[in-house]
Structure formats: C-alpha cells, structure tokens
C-alpha cells in the first residue's frame with residue numbers, strides 16, 4: 001500500500017503535496033513525509049503517525065516556496081512505523097518515495113552497498129542508494145538501470161538536485177498516474193491530484209515518466225521514448241466528504257441504496273440487460289477476490305449455481321495465484337475488487353489470462369489496473385469509498401453479481417422465464433428494501449450499548465447466510481478489534497460449540513427461508529449452552545432467539561443485501577462506543593497493493 005505523490009511547476013508544492021496525502025491516507029497511515037527542492041537543495045520533513053502530525057510539524061517551520069516536491073503516506077511492510085522509516089529517503093543528491101516491496105533488497109545490499117550505512121529498516125532505502133551509486137550524470141539513466149535490478153513491486157517518485165527542474169516517476173506492479181494541469185503531477189491514486197489536473201495518463205508496468213513544468217515524457221526501461229494517449233478522466237467523480245456524518249463509514253452505509261440503484265440501472269433497464277456480453281455456457285466459473293470482495297463472491301456462487309446451473313469455485317486471490325489453478329480457455333474468471341488495485345487480485349487476473357481464461361472484473365474504480373487489464377469490466381457505481389472497511393462497495397458488488405446471475409440464466413435458458421422477470425423487477429427495487437433496512441439503526445444502537453464490552457462473537461448462517469455471517473464477522477473484528485468468527489451454522493457442533501459459554505454472543509443470519517428450521521435447531525443448540533443469540537431475518541421468516549432484527553421482505557436470492565445492513569451498523573456503533581478509529585482501523589489500509 002502506501003501512497004506516493006509528486007508535483008512540479010506549481011506555485012507552492014507543500015500545500016499540493018499535503019492536500020494529496022490527506023486524500024491518500026486511506027492507503028496507509030503509519031507515517032507521512034514530504035521533500036521539496038528549494039533553490040536546488042532538498043528539504044525533507046517526515047513524521048511517524050498521521051498526515052495531521054506532519055502538518056503540525058510543518059506549521060512550526062518557515063513556509064517553503066518550492067515548486068517541486070514529493071510526498072508519501074506509509075503502510076509499513078519492512079521496518080516499524082517510525083520517523084526514521086518514514087519516506088522520503090535520501091542518498092546524496094537523490095530523494096525518493098516508494099509504494100511497493102523490493103523483494104531482493106537484502107541481496108542488492110550485499111551485492112552493491114556493503115559499505116553504505118543504512119539509516120532506516122526499510123527495503124526502499126536500498127533503491128535510493130542504488131540511484132546514487134549508478135548515477136554518472138543522468139538521473140534518467142540511473143533510474144532505468146536501478147529499475148532493472150529491482151525485483152518486486154515499485155512505484156517511485158524521485159528528485160535529483162542536479163536536475164532540479166525535473167521530477168522522475170517509475171512504475172512496476174504498483175499503481176501510478178501522472179497528469180497535466182497548472183504544472184505536472186503524479187500520484188498512486190487519481191483522487192490525490194484530480195483537482196489539479198485536466199489531463200491524466202495511467203502508467204503501465206515498465207514505464208518511466210519525466211515530469212517537467214509543463215510537459216511529461218515517457219520511456220521504457222531501455223530508455224526508448226513511448227507515446228501515450230491520455231485516459232478518460234471525469235473530475236466530478238472524485239469529490240468525497242463526510243457530509244453531516246461523524247465518519248465516512250456511516251455515510252457510506254447510508255449511501256448503499258444509491259450505490260445499488262446506480263449499479264443496477266447502469267446494466268438493466270426496461271428493455272432488459274445492457275451488458276454487452278455474449279456468454280456461452282461454460283463448464284465452470286472461477287470467482288477470485290480478497291476480503292469482503294471474496295465474501296461477495298461467496299454470495300455470487302449461490303446465485304450463479306442456483307440460477308445459471310454452473311459450478312462455481314470461489315478462491316481468495318492470494319491462494320489462487322500460487323495454486324496452479326485449473327483454469328483454461330473454457331473457464332472464465334471473475335475478479336471482484338473495489339479498488340481494482342489489490343495486488344493479489346491483480347496477480348490472479350494475470351495468472352488467469354496467462355492460462356488463456358477470459359476475464360471479467362467487477363470493479364468500482366474505472367481507471368484501475370484490474371479494470372484496464374480485464375477482458376470485460378462490470379463497473380459498480382458506488383462512488384468513492386473512503387472508509388477502510390467497505391460497505392457500499394460490497395453492496396454494489398452483490399448487485400453486480402445478481403445482475404450477472406440473472407443474465408446468465410436468461411442467456412443459457414436455465415431458469416423459468418417468468419421467475420427471471422420477477423427477479424429483474426425485484427432487483428430494480430432492491431435499493432428500496434436496503435433503504436428500509438436502514439430503519440433498524442435505533443434498535444442496533446441499543447444492541448451496541450449492550451455488546452460494547454464483549455471480547456468475542458460468533459456469526460452463523462447457512463448458504464448465503466454463511467457468506468453474510470463471514471462479512472459481518474470481518475466488519476466487526478476489523479473496526480472494533482473484537483475477536484469474531486464466522487461458521488456455517490451446521491458446522492458449530494463439530495468443534496467450535498465447545499467455546500460457547502453463558503452469555504457468549506452469537507449472531508445468526510437467516511437468509512434462507514427454506515432452511516430456517518435447520519438454522520433454528522443450531523440456534524437452540526447454542527442457546528441451551530448459554531449463548532445469547534441475536535437473529536437477523538426477513539419479515540416473512542420467523543426465528544426464535546433472544547433478540548430478533550426483522551428486516552423488510554425481499555426476494556430470497558437478495559436477502560444478504562438487506563441483512564448485511566444491521567451488521568454494518570452494529571460494527572459501526574460498537575466500534576464508536578469503544579472509541580476506535582473507525583475510518584482508519586489499526587494496521588490496515590484500504591488499497592492493498594502489496595502481497
């Protein structure tokens with residue numbers, strides 16, 4: 001993760017860098033730092049902690065008039081969060097910020113830098129020392145030579161005191177965009193520079209960009225010039241603020257109905273589907289993703305298998321990429337990713353393509369690498385998601401999967417036509433049911449007051465209910481730091497039930513009306529051992545528990561979309577009562593661009 005930024009030819013670099021870093025803090029918040037060139041000399045300021053700590057530090061110093069600079073916000077991979085390990089790193093006349101992991105940093109140090117004293121515990125520092133070592137007089141040549149020595153992933157922004165009018169950027173397997181406006185700009189994420197630019201270029205792996213005041217030139221690692229065409233860039237889609245909400249997470253939970261409505265309407269209208277896909281029925285489909293997107297994939301499997309009668313394998317991307325997956329031209333692979341930059345998901349996509357599979361990605365960020373490398377893209381329309389814990393993007397991913405499931409069933413003739421028409425209507429109205437589900441917030445607040453002190457919780461469900469349980473469990477643990485586990489309800493009795501004691505919290509998801517009586521037995525089993533069970537269910541399906549959260553009736557296939565809402569709100573309110581940093585939970589970052 002980490003976010004990098006650079007600018008050149010601006011009136012004052014410091015505010016541009018700080019503004020951009022604030023917008024990229026979701027990428028990591030262990031430390032931040034900037035470096036600017038002032039009259040050809042490097043001035044660096046870096047600090048452990050949030051960008052706010054850096055801003056405080058900068059306020060105590062004289063304001064710089066520098067027009068060129070680089071900045072960094074860190075998610076620590078090598079070396080603890082500290083002032084020393086914060087970027088930028090410097091060696092001689094070079095200063096550099098880095099996003100990624102240099103996997104061969106130890107070998108490179110032994111090979112080239114035996115006598116160089118390292119000031120930090122980072123992998124990054126090796127790169128800046130290599131630049132210094134390899135440079136005779138051209139920074140560009142030193143960068144190309146260094147880049148070829150490095151293994152792993154890197155996006156760099158580099159300044160060199162002997163060429164103070166140029167900013168150098170490099171991309172290899174870590175995201176990086178550059179753009180033109182009143183000056184030139186570079187960043188890990190378009191959002192960081194969107195207000196400064198009118199023209200955007202997405203860099204590809206193996207490319208170097210040289211940013212002068214008013215132009216950008218591109219090279220490959222052999223220093224051949226490259227001609228690039230600008231990317232389509234919509235400024236308006238990058239505004240994000242908390243509105244009247246205390247946290248982005250709450251605002252985004254409330255934006256979920258709109259995210260669903262926009263996603264569905266983009267691909268399904270009164271004339272039917274508008275997907276631009278002509279699928280032939282495959283033998284098997286793979287769905288690959290990480291974290292919450294993986295949990296959306298679990299729901300997708302139920303939908304595809306039920307409607308389209310295709311066997312589906314759902315894999316976490318970090319496992320898929322190294323598993324010699326049984327994927328070929330006959331097995332389409334669906335990648336789900338909010339950011340479209342998750343390193344494991346991107347690697348899985350490339351692995352699938354290498355094996356000849358057609359790839360479809362469900363992505364929220366149009367300009368992302370996963371979107372640009374997939375054969376087909378189904379864009380979710382959740383808008384920018386800022387809170388680290390995903391909510392509305394997850395909701396939009398579910399809708400995209402429902403759309404695909406119904407579309408496949410219609411194309412393959414695997415479900416009753418009238419039923420499919422009913423489903424389409426229900427999907428068009430799903431946002432209304434999700435909106436109505438938000439009415440449970442007052443009940444949730446009371447439950448949160450009672451549960452705020454618990455040290456563990458179990459989430460159970462059957463079928464799609466287990467997928468919902470998995471997502472609910474992840475939400476609560478990641479933002480409140482309560483130990484949570486999700487179990488297929490019928491599996492509890494095979495071991496985990498021994499952990500149930502008096503007053504252990506169990507949350508039971510009843511998404512499958514047909515299996516409600518089976519879930520009821522599992523609820524009774526844990527209650528008779530002392531558990532306090534909160535059941536989440538739709539109005540049309542009765543469940544006996546210590547407390548029930550009843551949600552509006554919804555088509556059973558879409559029940560996870562309404563039932564996830566109380567779990568998102570519960571996590572939010574418990575975390576708030578525990579005083580947790582909701583939008584930026586410890587140790588996490590939103591866009592996981594390292595393995």
Ligand code: F6R
Nearest residue numbers: 291292293337338339342389390
């Ligand atoms: C959890 C969460 C993560 C992401 C995961 C994948 O709330 O947000 O588990 O779902 O890191 O990220 P994307 O969807 O960007 O690939």
